[in-house]
Amino acid sequence: NGVGTNSAPFWRMLLNSFVMAFSITLGKITVSMLSAFAIVWFRFPLRNLFFWMIFITLMLPVEVRIFPTVEVIANLKMLDSYAGLTLPLMASATATFLFRQFFMTLPDELVEAARIDGASPMRFFCDIVFPLSKTNLAALFVITFIYGWNQYLWPLLIITDVDLGTTVAGIKGMIATGEGTTEWNSVMAAMLLTLIPPVVIVLVMQRAFVRGLVDSEK
Template sequence: MVENRPWLTILRHALLLSGVALVAFPIWIAFVASTHEGRALIAGVLPLLPGDQFVANYSQILGSGVEQAGAVPVSLMMANSLVMALAIAIGKIAISLLSAFAVVYFRFPFRMLCFWIIFMTLMLPVEVRILPTFEVVANLDMLNSYGGLSIPLIASATATFLFRQFFLTVPDELTEAARIDGASPFRFFLDILIPLSRTNIAAIFVIMFIYGWNQYLWPLLITTDPDYSTIVMGIQRMVNVADTQPYWQLVMATATLALLPPVVVVLVMQRLFVKGLVETEK
């Protein structure tokens, strides 16, 4: 018989609510700050309730931007970040699926050597190889382009490793059945492996989308045209202004909007994301 302890249930819920409040409070402060005038934020007392400048502040950053930060509308920067994040996430998944499929199901010379070479690239993040990568992108005339923003970041040893580990758990009977039915390797890949991998794909998509959305150094290096600025670059430019005080209400409004796409992706794919991380057969 399980002993009922109401006080223990109350304590657990109190701890959970405290954790939620600890995480949500800075986000609430950022939103509140985005609805006030600038002078209210530098007066020494930070307001805790929304102000009356919500429409004005958000209309300014979405429409005309901030002059000190290049006057690039936040809507354009968010669109650039969205294109970059989607291209990186989808590209990483597509290439990793194919590479893991080749390593697991094809017996070619130096197969495991190829896999370990891919895996060792984990020790070479973009910051380490940024100069040769920049030179290649520049020589291919891909500066100030969506291809230059996303293609150099598409390869992923992490996703290849995770898909390989999952493919190794697929029963050999499925492969034999597909071969007996006359399915080609690519048909087996499309009709069997990809549907079985949907939870892994969802989990990796969420992780890689957030990775692409938060990129700062690489877009800063290869973009000189303000029309290709990303949202993270825009926040940094709004904060680091010379000879004047940053418009903190506009900075907080931009930061609040920058939270929305990753939050939407996590909420939409939450069930598959959690399932892909905790399933026992993975």
């Protein structure tokens, strides 16, 4: 049931990993879509500058960003919490860029028709932009869920409470160091259980995922 004397039961780690991955996925998609929507369709000063400021963050290695981010989380008293696990990973320059490129392919006639009908920006987003983005959403959902599920370094830096441990970090804790003995049967069983959720997500969303990748290349 557990992975060590100082570890939570493995089912609890699976639950924590699912909450983390699902929260990161929903948050990243929401933030990225709304950011790209604002940059493409709202006319405000320096909007292109804001976009490039977001895009430039892709050039910063993770090693440069991770320790300042840990310090911010510590100052905000969010260590050992789901908020600390998920909030810093919800912003994504890549997803914002992909949604921006897709939104720019939508014809201006849609915007004009919405304005003539008196639709508000959020109604235009919910009724027109969101439905047209479903294939892109499916592709990004799969990629982002796997990204969140496979997080290893971030939980190690943020979490000290064993009840908030995640599966990937938990498996590392199952491997003995020094003169300890590793129960490899338990390690392999844990690895197989850890593989199940991402595989299920890919199989369930396979068609939409492939269609989203193909549409994004057009």
